Amino acid sequence: MQSLVEETAWQFRAACRGEDAALFFAPGYFEKKGEKDAREAKAKVICARCEVREECLEYALGTRESHGIWGGLNEAERRALLRTRERRAG
Numbered sequence: 001m002q003s004l005v006e007e008t009a010w011q012f013r014a015a016c017r018g019e020d021a022a023l024f025f026a027p028g029y030f031e032k033k034g035e036k037d038a039r040e041a042k043a044k045v046i047c048a049r050c051e052v053r054e055e056c057l058e059y060a061l062g063t064r065e066s067h068g069i070w071g072g073l074n075e076a077e078r079r080a081l082l083r084t085r086e087r088r089a090g
Contacts, residue, residue, distance in 0.1 A: 008059070015050035016043070025068040040074055047072035061085075 011017070016024060023043040026036065047053055047069060057071020060078060067075060 010052040010055040010059075013052050014056060015046050015052075019046055023069075040069055043069040044072050 023039055023046070026039075031039070047056075050056065050072075053071050055071075057073060057078075059065075060070030060073075061082060064082075065078070070078065073081065
């Protein structure tokens with residue numbers, strides 16, 4: 001069994017490491033749709049070039065991460081992917 005450090009070692013190679021976390025997570029105030037779309041688009045550009053994008057996405061899906069951009073997908077996109085996977089498995 002892997003240790004927590006081994007399970008999350010991919011995070012040290014993530015393209016988002018050192019980037020502004022505010023790109024990946026909604027602010028603590030109301031965000032207009034256009035602002036949200038623009039913020040998420042910038043985050044997804046970073047994710048698109050990331051060598052550990054798949055590991056990141058699988059981590060977020062496995063932990064049911066409910067906030068932010070993970071593996072290039074936002075919350076709603078991850079929920080949809082989980083529903084698709086559950087239908088296929090069922």
